[in-house]
Amino acid sequence: xxxxxxxxxxxxxxxxxxxxxxxxxxxxxxxxxxxxxxxxxxxxxxxxxxxxxxxxxxxxxxxxxxxxxxxxxxxxxxxxxxxxxxxxxxxxxxxxxxxxxxxxxxxxxxxxxxxxxxxxxxxxxxxxxxxxxxxxxxxxxxxxxxxxxxxxxxxxxxxxxxxxxxxxxxxxxxxxxxxxxxxxxxxxxxxxxxxxxxxxxxxxxxxxxxxxxxxxxxxxxxxxxxxxxxxxxxxxxxxxxxxxxxxxxxxxxxxxxxxxxxxxxxxxxxxxxxxxxxxxxxxx
Amino acid sequence: xxxxxxxxxxxxxxxxxxxxxxxxxxxxxxxxxxxxxxxxxxxxxxxxxxxxxxxxxxxxxxxxxxxxxxxxxxxxxxxxxxxxxxxxxxxxxxxxxxxxxxxxxxxxxxxxxxxxxxxxxxxxxxxxxxxxxxxxxxxxxxxxxxxxxxxxxxxxxxxxxxxxxxxxxxxxxxxxxxxxxxxxxxxxxxxxxxxxxxxxxxxxxxxxxxxxxxxxxxxxxxxxxxxxxxxxxxxxxxxxxxxxxxxxxxxxxxxxxxxxxxxxxxxxxxxxxxxxxxxxxxxx
DNA sequence: TTGCTCCTCACGTCACGTGAGGTGGC
DNA sequence: TTGCTCCTCACGTCACGTGAGGTGGC
Numbered sequence: 146x147x148x149x150x151x152x153x154x155x156x157x158x159x160x161x162x163x164x165x166x167x168x169x170x171x172x173x174x175x176x177x178x179x180x181x182x183x184x185x186x187x188x189x190x191x192x193x194x195x196x197x198x199x200x201x202x203x204x205x206x207x208x209x210x211x212x213x214x215x216x217x218x219x220x221x222x223x224x225x226x227x228x229x230x231x232x233x234x235x236x237x238x239x240x241x242x243x244x245x246x247x248x249x250x251x252x253x254x255x256x257x258x259x260x261x262x263x264x265x266x267x268x269x270x271x272x273x274x275x276x277x278x279x280x281x282x283x284x285x286x287x288x289x290x291x292x293x294x295x296x297x298x299x300x301x302x303x304x305x306x307x308x309x310x311x312x313x314x315x316x317x318x319x320x321x322x323x324x325x326x327x328x329x330x331x332x333x334x335x336x337x338x339x340x341x342x343x344x345x346x347x348x349x350x351x352x353x354x355x356x357x358x359x360x361x362x363x364x365x366x367x368x369x370x371x372x373x374x375x376x377x378x379x380x381x382x383x384x385x386x387x388x389x390x391x392x393x394x395x396x397x398x399x400x401x402x403x404x405x406x407x408x409x410x411x412x413x414x415x416x417x418x419x420x421x422x423x424x425x426x427x428x429x
Numbered sequence: 430x431x432x433x434x435x436x437x438x439x440x441x442x443x444x445x446x447x448x449x450x451x452x453x454x455x456x457x458x459x460x461x462x463x464x465x466x467x468x469x470x471x472x473x474x475x476x477x478x479x480x481x482x483x484x485x486x487x488x489x490x491x492x493x494x495x496x497x498x499x500x501x502x503x504x505x506x507x508x509x510x511x512x513x514x515x516x517x518x519x520x521x522x523x524x525x526x527x528x529x530x531x532x533x534x535x536x537x538x539x540x541x542x543x544x545x546x547x548x549x550x551x552x553x554x555x556x557x558x559x560x561x562x563x564x565x566x567x568x569x570x571x572x573x574x575x576x577x578x579x580x581x582x583x584x585x586x587x588x589x590x591x592x593x594x595x596x597x598x599x600x601x602x603x604x605x606x607x608x609x610x611x612x613x614x615x616x617x618x619x620x621x622x623x624x625x626x627x628x629x630x631x632x633x634x635x636x637x638x639x640x641x642x643x644x645x646x647x648x649x650x651x652x653x654x655x656x657x658x659x660x661x662x663x664x665x666x667x668x669x670x671x672x673x674x675x676x677x678x679x680x681x682x683x684x685x686x687x688x689x690x691x692x693x694x695x696x697x698x699x700x701x702x703x704x705x706x707x708x709x710x711x712x713x
Numbered sequence: 714t715t716g717c718t719c720c721t722c723a724c725g726t727c728a729c730g731t732g733a734g735g736t737g738g739c
Numbered sequence: 740t741t742g743c744t745c746c747t748c749a750c751g752t753c754a755c756g757t758g759a760g761g762t763g764g765c
Contacts, residue, residue: 149744154692154705156552159745164729180737181746187693187703190657191547198548202534203527206728212544219542226535233528237521243487244517250486251510258503260496263475264482268440373474408438409471419471421438433718443719448755464763465720490754720762726755736746 151185265391272365275345297344308356312346377415401425435469549675556649559629581628592640596630661699685709
């Protein structure tokens, strides 16, 4: 059989047969030295079929040649298949989640006529060491937070300067519910709905409180939903709402402490502030 | 911000940012002419996040740059997302089926301690024009088939030779249940379980019966499970059983006429015959 | 002076598809 | 002579990872 016939019988392309020949995976039974013409025997269909069957499992040609040439023992073979099984399960999970996101986009387009210009992105957050001051605010509303957090940062800045310490990156604030799950009660005299506001700056100092502020470690987070907010801090709630709705709509659940990373905060241009809102999440 | 900081904030690699710059997808706000150093602005995080969000849907960078630079209108955007949705659904279906096959292999290894050396492969079968003779056999067992099919092929060969006709490829036999679904009753005097045996050779002739044999079209089949059998025809049943079990175990159902393609049949070496068994299938 | 960060090529990945340019047998 | 099949390069695909080899600022 010449290469064309063999390809037709095996329902593969001629190019594939040449490729398998080049890899040594399925060399032709005979090659005419004068012309280079390949010729195959019917019996080689069996090997071709094995190759195709294993390829259809999604194994690589390198793996297939190792299996067919018996360079792997049963135990290794089992390992390869288990790995493949895990890869497939992971790929299915990823694609299923992607499919849900694509469908959410399609729904957004139907109702709003365009794509959102602000994107929520899921990422991991690194652990950080912060110098911080904290205080209690009556609620999570901006009207209660702002009068608490602004003096905290002013004071922190003053104390850092006094101690001769420089921040190693953008400031990070985070919030704990003063009562309820997840947060420890810092002050006993706070009402329901109150939050502890932590105003922090990343520093390179030992843990403790020896310079007039706390030095603490904020743990890293495996998965957090984030949005970048542009504009003055009193409009942060808009992005906050967006973020909450997104978390809800995409089958996640908030877990842990919400954070704000102050990426850009020119003191004299509050409209040009850039803040990243970070909400640690887990599958609902 | 230099490229390193920007990459850290955006949780992406420096290489990716350079890549996006090279594609024109996210050029830095400023490039120092002397050194080539890139610098980014915080505001560019928004665009980076949009890129990441769209990439997480599985869109290509080319598509993303078309979307972000508004070179597609809403209708095209919807089309892209619908296409993506279809691709994802297809990918999930493929991977789900692969996963089932991998699990089947693992079970085989557990019980038999090795991989099967004969593979069942699913492929499409092309339509063929055959010159054929047919007759009824009492059952599908080899003891009933062989005494029917051998003289059929002998006779067919004689008549083809007499008509000066040459086969254009390997012979194909196919089988119909003489009674029951899917087959028309050819002879009224046959019992339950009888099969009509069609012995055919591919030819290049007009349809009809003018030369002492029927010229018919066997339709193509979209999906058939196939095995290549090596050895004498009286051992065909072994591979036949394997094929049936495979079809059953992999969530398929036989549909249409089973076939045998005689790939190699040296007349004086029955042990070296190579036959492909073909079973048209559909999802069960 | 020693790290650290930045830069530009440029190869490698994976399994082929798709020409380009040419040849042998009917 | 005209199709048909075969051959060997070799580029393109896709989104980067990973060196190699070198430079600027603290």
